[in-house]
Amino acid sequence: MQQTLLALFAHPDDEAFGTGGTLSQYAAAGADVTLVCTTRGEVGEIAEGTGATPETLGEVREAELRCAAETVGVRELIFLGYRDSGMAGTPENADPRAYVNAPADQVVSQLVGIIRRVQPQVVITFEPNGGYGHPDHIAIHHHAVAAFHAAADGPRYPEQGPAWQAARLFYTAIPRSFFLRMRDEMDALGMDTSGFARFEEGGGGGWPDEQVNVVMDVADAVEAKWSALNCHRTQFGPGNLFRRLPEPTVKEMMQREYFALAWPEPEPGARFDDLFDGM
Numbered sequence: 064m065q066q067t068l069l070a071l072f073a074h075p076d077d078e079a080f081g082t083g084g085t086l087s088q089y090a091a092a093g094a095d096v097t098l099v100c101t102t103r104g105e106v107g108e109i110a111e112g113t114g115a116t117p118e119t120l121g122e123v124r125e126a127e128l129r130c131a132a133e134t135v136g137v138r139e140l141i142f143l144g145y146r147d148s149g150m151a152g153t154p155e156n157a158d159p160r161a162y163v164n165a166p167a168d169q170v171v172s173q174l175v176g177i178i179r180r181v182q183p184q185v186v187i188t189f190e191p192n193g194g195y196g197h198p199d200h201i202a203i204h205h206h207a208v209a210a211f212h213a214a215a216d217g218p219r220y221p222e223q224g225p226a227w228q229a230a231r232l233f234y235t236a237i238p239r240s241f242f243l244r245m246r247d248e249m250d251a252l253g254m255d256t257s258g259f260a261r262f263e264e265g266g267g268g269g270w271p272d273e274q275v276n277v278v279m280d281v282a283d284a285v286e287a288k289w290s291a292l293n294c295h296r297t298q299f300g301p302g303n304l305f306r307r308l309p310e311p312t313v314k315e316m317m318q319r320e321y322f323a324l325a326w327p328e329p330e331p332g333a334r335f336d337d338l339f340d341g342m
């Protein structure tokens with residue numbers, strides 16, 4: 064079986080940390096990997112020394128994602144061309160071009176067309192909170208879930224081609240234990256960890272560990288993942304948290320990627336060896 068994987072995200076770099084190793088590992092094994100990015104990340108960070116400006120950031124980040132996608136072996140990279148909506152509560156939220164202001168039906172229709180054309184067995188997107196609540200992450204989550212199901216429903220969006228039922232929908236979901244480990248590593252270096260209280264039991268931060276269904280061992284892809292992360296120069300600058308931890312520690316932590324099976328709904332506590340396990 065030709066393995067076909069489709070990842071749906073909102074910004075250049077959304078794919079990098081949580082799924083870069085997985086995309087790379089499957090691509091290296093011959094899988095057909097497609098990545099959709101709904102915006103060009105126009106209002107992201109601009110790391111020092113990159114030469115980007117608020118005016119050029121979208122263009123720069125498009126190139127950064129092309130670099131990262133090539134590094135991990137993505138066959139096709141698709142930009143939907145909406146504008147980055149910015150963090151919650153910022154003026155960019157109100158921009159009429161902002162992704163969050165796009166009519167859901169318009170986005171879902173495009174994603175349905177992509178799913179029906181690419182015919183993936185496995186689709187990946189953000190979990191409902193998008194990792195940390197970025198409005199664009201939450202938007203792609205909703206649009207991806209809607210499109211996953213609509214693509215399988217022939218009478219819906221007939222102009223987008225014949226129905227396709229993908230076998231599995233996964234959420235990339237970084238578990239609470241990962242953040243606690245990070246806090247411990249930072250504590251050991253005397254760094255400020257006051258922002259980590261929300262990852263304590265009951266704090267609501269991070270994905271519940273018991274709801275992780277796949278822990279991908281991507282040790283073989285860590286170098287590719289690291290190179291891909293380094294393509295995202297404007298976002299992965301010297302001030303980035305992962306740059307401030309020792310590189311061997313970061314690479315060790317990057318060897319595992321975490322997914323929750325969203326559809327079909329798994330038995331509580333179900334574990335799979337990888338995203339295509341048993342298919």
Ligand SMILES: [Zn+2]
Pocket residue numbers: 073074076077197200
């Ligand atoms: Zn993002």
